[in-house]
Amino acid sequence: TLEIKVTYTLTKDNALxxxxxxxxxxxxxxxxxxxxxxxxxxxxxxxxxxxxxCLEADSYLQTDDALIPTGVxxxxxxxxxxxxxxxTVGQDFTPDERSRDMQIAGGYDHCFNFASGEATDGSIxxxxxxxxxxxxxxxxxxxxxxxxxxxxxxxLVDDGNMLKGGVVKQKQMAWCLETQKMPDSMHHEDxxxxxxxxxxxxxYTTVYxx
Numbered sequence: 269t270l271e272i273k274v275t276y277t278l279t280k281d282n283a284l285x286x287x288x289x290x291x292x293x294x295x296x297x298x299x300x301x302x303x304x305x306x307x308x309x310x311x312x313x314x315x316x317x318x319x320x321x322c323l324e325a326d327s328y329l330q331t332d333d334a335l336i337p338t339g340v341x342x343x344x345x346x347x348x349x350x351x352x353x354x355x356t357v358g359q360d361f362t363p364d365e366r367s368r369d370m371q372i373a374g375g376y377d378h379c380f381n382f383a384s385g386e387a388t389d390g391s392i393x394x395x396x397x398x399x400x401x402x403x404x405x406x407x408x409x410x411x412x413x414x415x416x417x418x419x420x421x422x423x424l425v426d427d428g429n430m431l432k433g434g435v436v437k438q439k440q441m442a443w444c445l446e447t448q449k450m451p452d453s454m455h456h457e458d459x460x461x462x463x464x465x466x467x468x469x470x471x472y473t474t475v476y477x478x
Contacts, residue, residue, distance in 0.1 A: 320399045378417065409474070
């Protein structure tokens with residue numbers, strides 16, 4: 269029996285806080301996240317390749333052809349996955365033979381591992397941000413979780429389900445920052461511990477501040 273509570277809080281400093289809490293009566297895997305899409309330019313403003321991204325992540329997880337982690341952690345150094353210095357999402361957007369990992373996913377759809385790991389001191393540190401220069405909008409990401417899946421909307425297609433105002437979906441028109449532990453951790457001993465045991469409390473918070 270897994271009992272989960274998720275609390276959404278709108279704060280006075282323009283932030284959305286999401287707190288995940290869970291307990292269990294038997295050992296079970298738990299790795300919760302949020303899959304909201306964002307486009308700081310507006311829902312009908314085109315792709316998000318002009319958004320500037322900064323992430324405190326020094327490695328990412330390589331995936332197989334089905335986008336499942338292979339177990340290999342890759343340093344972001346010298347790759348399109350290095351967002352330690354702010355740059356636009358589109359600057360090194362190379363979903364072709366120049367970057368096999370991006371080619372498989374059609375863009376970014378990878379778990380980025382924060383250099384400082386999980387925050388265990390009660391803090392919810394700033395991990396990065398995305399900003400849209402033309403509109404002046406900025407979203408900061410805070411979390412005590414150790415990773416974030418950055419997804420650049422590679423599988424958004426015109427499937428007949430229109431967005432607000434009849435806008436047709438298109439690739440890379442929105443992005444997700446899904447804070448979490450490493451996906452597929454149960455199959456890789458050196459990945460994050462996603463086993464929740466009786467007597468333990470799963471308790472993590474993510475804040476999107478605008």
